[in-house]
Amino acid sequence: MSGRVLVGVKRVIDYAVKIRVKPDNTGVVTDGVKHSMNPFCEIAVEEAVKLKEKKLVKEVVAVSCGPQQSQETIRTALAMGADRGIHVEVSGKDYETLGPLQVSKIMAALAKKEDAQIIILGKQAIDDDCNQTGQMTAALLDWPQGTFASEVTLDGDKIKVVREIDGGLETIKINTPAVLTADLRLNTPRYATLPNIMKAKKKKIANVKPADLGVNLTSKLEVLRVEDPPQRQAGMKVETVEDLVGKLKESGKV
Amino acid sequence: MNRVLNKTSLRNLTGLIQRFQSTLVVAEHNNDKLTPITLNAITAAGKLGGDVSCLVAGTNCAKVVEEISKVQGVKKILVAQHDSYKGALPEELTPLILETQKQFNFTHICAGASAFGKNLLPRVAAKLDVAPVSDIIEIKSPDTFVRTIYAGNALSTVKCNEAVKVFTVRGTAFEAASAEGGSAASEEVASTPPAGVSEWLEQNLTKSDRPELTSAKVVVSGGRGLKSGENFKLLYDLADKLNAAVGASRAAVDAGFVPNDMQVGQTGKIVAPELYIAVGISGAIQHLAGMKDSKTIVAINKDPEAPIFQVADYGLVADLFKAVPEMTEALSK
Numbered sequence: 001m002s003g004r005v006l007v008g009v010k011r012v013i014d015y016a017v018k019i020r021v022k023p024d025n026t027g028v029v030t031d032g033v034k035h036s037m038n039p040f041c042e043i044a045v046e047e048a049v050k051l052k053e054k055k056l057v058k059e060v061v062a063v064s065c066g067p068q069q070s071q072e073t074i075r076t077a078l079a080m081g082a083d084r085g086i087h088v089e090v091s092g093k094d095y096e097t098l099g100p101l102q103v104s105k106i107m108a109a110l111a112k113k114e115d116a117q118i119i120i121l122g123k124q125a126i127d128d129d130c131n132q133t134g135q136m137t138a139a140l141l142d143w144p145q146g147t148f149a150s151e152v153t154l155d156g157d158k159i160k161v162v163r164e165i166d167g168g169l170e171t172i173k174i175n176t177p178a179v180l181t182a183d184l185r186l187n188t189p190r191y192a193t194l195p196n197i198m199k200a201k202k203k204k205i206a207n208v209k210p211a212d213l214g215v216n217l218t219s220k221l222e223v224l225r226v227e228d229p230p231q232r233q234a235g236m237k238v239e240t241v242e243d244l245v246g247k248l249k250e251s252g253k254v
Numbered sequence: 255m256n257r258v259l260n261k262t263s264l265r266n267l268t269g270l271i272q273r274f275q276s277t278l279v280v281a282e283h284n285n286d287k288l289t290p291i292t293l294n295a296i297t298a299a300g301k302l303g304g305d306v307s308c309l310v311a312g313t314n315c316a317k318v319v320e321e322i323s324k325v326q327g328v329k330k331i332l333v334a335q336h337d338s339y340k341g342a343l344p345e346e347l348t349p350l351i352l353e354t355q356k357q358f359n360f361t362h363i364c365a366g367a368s369a370f371g372k373n374l375l376p377r378v379a380a381k382l383d384v385a386p387v388s389d390i391i392e393i394k395s396p397d398t399f400v401r402t403i404y405a406g407n408a409l410s411t412v413k414c415n416e417a418v419k420v421f422t423v424r425g426t427a428f429e430a431a432s433a434e435g436g437s438a439a440s441e442e443v444a445s446t447p448p449a450g451v452s453e454w455l456e457q458n459l460t461k462s463d464r465p466e467l468t469s470a471k472v473v474v475s476g477g478r479g480l481k482s483g484e485n486f487k488l489l490y491d492l493a494d495k496l497n498a499a500v501g502a503s504r505a506a507v508d509a510g511f512v513p514n515d516m517q518v519g520q521t522g523k524i525v526a527p528e529l530y531i532a533v534g535i536s537g538a539i540q541h542l543a544g545m546k547d548s549k550t551i552v553a554i555n556k557d558p559e560a561p562i563f564q565v566a567d568y569g570l571v572a573d574l575f576k577a578v579p580e581m582t583e584a585l586s587k
Contacts, residue, residue, distance in 0.1 A: 018539070019404045028408055100376065101385040129403055129520065130388050132376035135344070139380035144345050144452040147373050150514070160455075165369040166468075166523070167459040168515050172341070174452040184504070184521055185514055220415040221385045224398065227409050232546065235567040241580040244552065244570050253529045253550050254472075254496060254585060 004059045005048045006111055007082065008103070008121040008133065009041040011066055011073040015126055025225050027096075037073050040122025042080075042189040043182040047152060048120050049081035050187065056154045057118065059083050063110060065103050067091040071205055078200035079192030085205035086110060090217065094210075097219040099128070102210075104136035109213035111141060116177065118159075123148050123181040134181035144174035150185040275304025275396055277362040278332075280351065281322060282342075282370045285314040288321050290469050291366030291423075293430035298423040300327040300431070301393045302362055307332055308438070311339045311350055311445075319440050326432040331440035332358075338445070341454025344374045349446040351378050357443070360418065361396070367422035367524075375422055384416035389524075391427035405520040406543035425468055426526035426547060460513050464490075467516065470499035472529045475518055475545070476511070477503035479534020479555065479574055483511040488578045489533060495585040501525065501545075503535045519544035534574045537562030554578065 013019060014034040021028055037045075048060045062077035064070040065088040074085035088106050090098050111119055119138075124131035138145035146152070146161030150169065153160040163170045164183045192200070210217055238244045248254045277299040282289040292308075299306045308322050311334040322331050332354060338346050351374075355363065363378060365371035367389040379386035392400035394411065399421060403410045414421075467473065474493045476486055486500070493500045501518040502511065518525055520543035530548035535541060537553070537560055545551070546565055553566035554577050563569040570577060 013404070015540070019407050021408050028404060099385055101380065101383075104380060124521070126520065127404055129401075129405065131372050132379070132386055132388060135373065135376035136380035136386075139348065139377040145373070145377065148369060163369075164514060165457075166515060167457075168513065169458045170341070171455040171457075172343070172452055173455055184508075219385065221387070222413040222415065223410055224413050225411040226403070227411075229402065229406060229409050229546075232551075232565050233567075235551070235563075235565075235569060237563070237569045237571065239570075241570065241572070241577050241584055244568055245581060245584040247568055248529070248550075248552070251550065 003057065004061060004114055004116045005051060005057050005118045005120060006107065006114060006116040007041070007044050007048045007060060007062050007077065008107055008119070009045060009062055009064045009073050009077050010038040010122070010125045011035050011064065011070050012038045012125055012127040015039055021226055021228050025227055027223070027226050035069065037076050038122055038125045040124060040126070040182055040184070043184065043186050044120040044122050045077045045080050045082060046187045046189040047182055051154065052081065061086060061114060061116070063088065063107065065090050065098065065106055067095055074205050075200050076192060078203045079197045080190060081196070084203055086208055087205050088208050088210060088213070090210060094217045097221070098217065099219060099221060100130050100132035100136055102215065102217050102219065104133050104140055105215045106210055106213060107133070107137040108140035109215055111137070113213065118176060119179045121179070121181050123183050134179050138179035141177070141179070143177050143179055145179045145181070146172060146174050147181045148183040149180050150183050152180060152186070275302050275361045276358065277302050277304055277306050277364060278354065278358070278360040279306060279308045280363070280365040280371070280374065281308050281310045281318065282366060282368060283310065283312060283318040285312045286317055288318050289366070289368065289370070290430060290466070291368050291425040293325065293433065294425040294428045295364055295366045295423040296325060296327055296431040297428040298390070298393060299362065299364055302396050304361065305329045307358070307360070309334070309351065309354060311347055312342070313337055313340050321433070323438045323440060324434055324436045325438070326434070326436040328436055328438040331438050332443045333440050334443050334445045336445035338448035342370060343452050343454055344377045345449045345452045347374055348377045348381055349449065352381055353446055354443055355382070355418070362419045362421070364421050364423055367424050371422040375420055379420040382418050382420065384418050384420055385414070387412060387414055387419070387421040389424045390421050391424050405539050406546060407539065424524060426524055460515055464493060465497065465499045467499040467501055467518070468523050468525055470525070471527055472496045472498035473501050473518070473525055473527045473545070473548070474498045474531045474533065475501035475503065475535060476506055476533050477535030478505035478509060480506060480511060486512055488575070492578055492582045495582055503538070503541045532562050532566070533578060535562055536560045537565065
């Protein structure tokens with residue numbers, strides 16, 4: 001039985017929200033906009049909790065880096081079945097430039113401090129769409145990585161991971177300790193029930209500062225401008241299939 | 255006068271700096287053929303203005319090296335052949351790239367933003383202690399890139415002040431480099447000792463005679479409206495008439511109609527064909543992120559309010575089970 005699993009969870013603008021770019025082109029509007037847990041992180045939490053239910057791991061610790069509100073995201077993970085939370089508090093200017101490099105340094109430091117055997121993250125956050133943090137955390141720890149996982153099987157001190165790759169699926173076997181990143185197909189996250197939400201309020205969330213972990217948050221990436229993508233020209237409705245095929249032939253598309 | 259002089263000298267200086275750019279493209283291949291996205295990455299690398307080198311690592315590199323040696327814009331090919339590169343595991347390739355970097359001091363390291371590139375390059379970047387830049391769609395200057403965020407709903411221009419710029423390239427945003435006319439020399443690089451922490455077991459690739467999704471000129475995609483996997487046959491028939499690849503929305507994949515490597519969207523593949531035909535797809539944000547740069551978009555949907563019609567050049571409000579066979583028939587004439 002492996003010991004401890006760390007799960008990274010990120011608070012992002014809800015996936016169903018149509019985002020708006022700020023008029024001064026410095027970013028997107030986040031104030032007063034509905035936020036929730038990044039969908040890939042929910043899948044990561046679900047997988048960790050499942051491992052615990054199968055008694056393959058002892059403890060699941062949910063970690064989030066960000067401002068005060070990140071605690072809500074940790075609470076959600078606790079309500080889904082994580083045992084305790086760690087909130088790595090990052091706010092103000094530092095939060096604006098917080099990227100995968102900084103988060104992976106925090107995750108790596110926590111993994112050592114907490115003596116974790118497995119780290120599970122989502123494959124990407126739906127706000128920055130980076131798809132980097134898991135890979136970078138694995139690199140900093142010199143652990144193997146099982147990214148875009150659609151099936152995870154613990155097998156003694158190894159993990160068999162089925163990965164989603166471009167042409168289909170690929171199976172690898174990696175040593176523990178290891179970092180896994182969850183793809184959509186890994187599982188279907190459970191809904192937190194009201195009793196579990198109430199119970200989650202009693203679970204502990206530790207507050208940590210990046211400096212306590214010896215992580216420097218300096219960033220050498222600078223966002224110069226955020227803007228709307230070019231708008232497509234409004235199209236036309238056609239009445240029949242003949243019309244459609246005719247139009248496509250006229251424009252030389254078929 | 256002074257101003258003009260300054261401008262000129264500045265331009266010369268930029269030129270001088272650009273001459274010292276050198277880019278390493280990590281080639282993606284299956285030991286037999288180069289993966290097409292590498293050609294798009296080579297074009298992107300060429301836009302940086304410096305020399306472009308290509309690293310080929312694998313268990314059997316000869317054929318791929320020969321292929322790249324003819325690709326226009328590649329100056330040098332670095333070859334690392336060893337059994338430990340089986341399955342292109344990032345734990346094995348990263349030390350090799352770091353060794354290569356130590357030897358040649360590239361200013362830029364890149365690869366296509368495929369499952370391979372996304373898996374590998376962030377690991378390399380972390381080892382170099384630099385922040386990577388994912389899935390770029392434009393190069394403004396050697397340190398300034400454009401990429402999409404929020405499922406393609408915003409464009410972010412980022413300046414990377416790292417000593418080494420590590421990035422992945424969105425294949426559909428750059429033309430493929432010509433596979434003829436180049437004359438790159440190749441040299442062996444020492445392979446690194448096996449890390450041995452991971453092992454590649456097997457691959458299950460979806461077999462298809464149709465063109466590959468991300469590089470197809472025409473794509474026909476189906477969504478939840480198809481109702482079952484069997485009904486996708488309607489789309490395969492239409493696709494065959496158009497020599498098209500067949501894609502799917504996340505809804506169709508989640509419902510188990512088709513395998514997930516057919517998924518087009520933020521979390522699947524990004525395509526930008528000449529013609530994209532969306533059949534029974536509502537047009538959720540996550541799907542639009544994967545196809546809205548297509549040249550011409552056609553939507554066939556019975557719901558006139560479906561968001562897909564807001565991006566479609568030609569929209570047909572109709573029952574797909576009638577319209578698609580009709581279309582296949584019309585194209586047979």
